[in-house]
Amino acid sequence: MAERLLEIRDLHVAVGETEIIRGIDLTVDRGTVHALMGPNGSGKSTLSLALMGHPKYTVTQGDILYKGRSIKDLGPDERSLLGMFLGFQYPSAIPGVSVANFLRNALMARHKGGPPLTPAAFKKLLDDAIRRLKMDPAVLGRYVNDGFSGGEKKRLEILQALVLQPELEILDETDSGLDIDALRIIAEGINAQRGPERAIVLITHYQRILNYLRPDVVHVMVRGKIVKQGGPELAQELEAKGYDPLIKELVEA
Template sequence: MSSLEIRDLHVAIDSKEIVKGLSLTINSGEVHAIMGPNGTGKSTLSKAIAGHPDYRITQGDVLLDGRSILELEPDERARAGIFLAFQYPSEIPGVSIANFLRAAVQARMAEGEELEATAYYKRLYQKMDMLKIDRKFTSRSVNDGFSGGEKKRCEILQMAMLEPKFSLMDETDSGLDIDALRIVAEGVNTLRGPGLGVLLITHYQRLLNYIIPDQVHVMYDGRIVKTGDKSLALELEARGYDWVKTELAHA
């Protein structure tokens, strides 16, 4: 049982504060959704947790199993069990998905320990079968010339192979078509289980038709302003984000 605790987190880009005191705890096995209007700091939150150098944490803490990860390099955070499914994953021309994942798996092994190729491919193919991904897919260069759906598939496959403790899935405003949406949803539902905690960042409620979250948080102006179960998402869908704004104004 693991926990990811975000404690009064403040994040700035350059000198502009974007996340303004956000607290949230996710435990293994839970799926949390964060919803909110554009520009409210949802993506910033996920990048900051993953350790992107452009995102400066000015206050607060992020703890993985009770220990702060803020002093760790991005790769150390990744190896500690934090996975970020990117909204816009980078292309790596000339590097096949199979080789990329192999390097990532190798990076998680102890020094001097060599990855065993046969076992690696066996596991890779198992995961691909599980996610219904064609075998030919992994010989393509990472995200190079991929459609939106293929990029999502690539992210989900990496998540399946790297078996993180927590996955931050940044789906905000990515204009996912229905195929891409299904890929993400089916992937999360397949991988969902007692060993994985998910933070699902989404702008639209429709993704939550496929993935039923344990908790829904509404984020506005750098903070979580409302928390509830999946019915909150439906209410948001019906009443729009203006409802949240108005409610806030009255509070």
């Protein structure tokens, strides 16, 4: 049986006084790909940020278990070192810090106390990831997200995932704002990371990226709750009919 990597139990999350996540249960096993869909404002991004430990989002009820251990009191750095990764919808710029330097520091944080990463191994890791995402190697010398286009930012998020090799990868709207070629390259980059050791949670509005990345499970989130689960066919149904019938169904229920 597949190992349970993430287990969310009756999770409630608030920003200040406002409750945004209103009771979510979700389990993610190693080796699976989940798509989390839903209309704007349904709480998808809030869930991803709360999972990664953003200080602005407070868990008011329930728990998050990662590899069977509660992580809701851990900082984002600790969660990262346990193997979690968030691909941001809006990544921050870090002026003056080159992509190479940023990644070196992130890798060094993982090698504390362990064997150091040799410069040659580091270079190979970067070169492979750059090639896979068809990026200009000059990106390594640029400052992190500083003056990047929307598409460049999204690629850099996936580049980081390729280099850091997390076990649980949460990608928040990595597909938004991309042209069709960029979408395909990024989807290939994500596909390359599929494997028995890793789980991927894709947060998206659209079914588009799911043409390239066939999910095992599709969840639909509306107003802070998961209202429907199904296989890949659920995504296609949503694409065809939109979210309205689902919302209507909820209101009437």
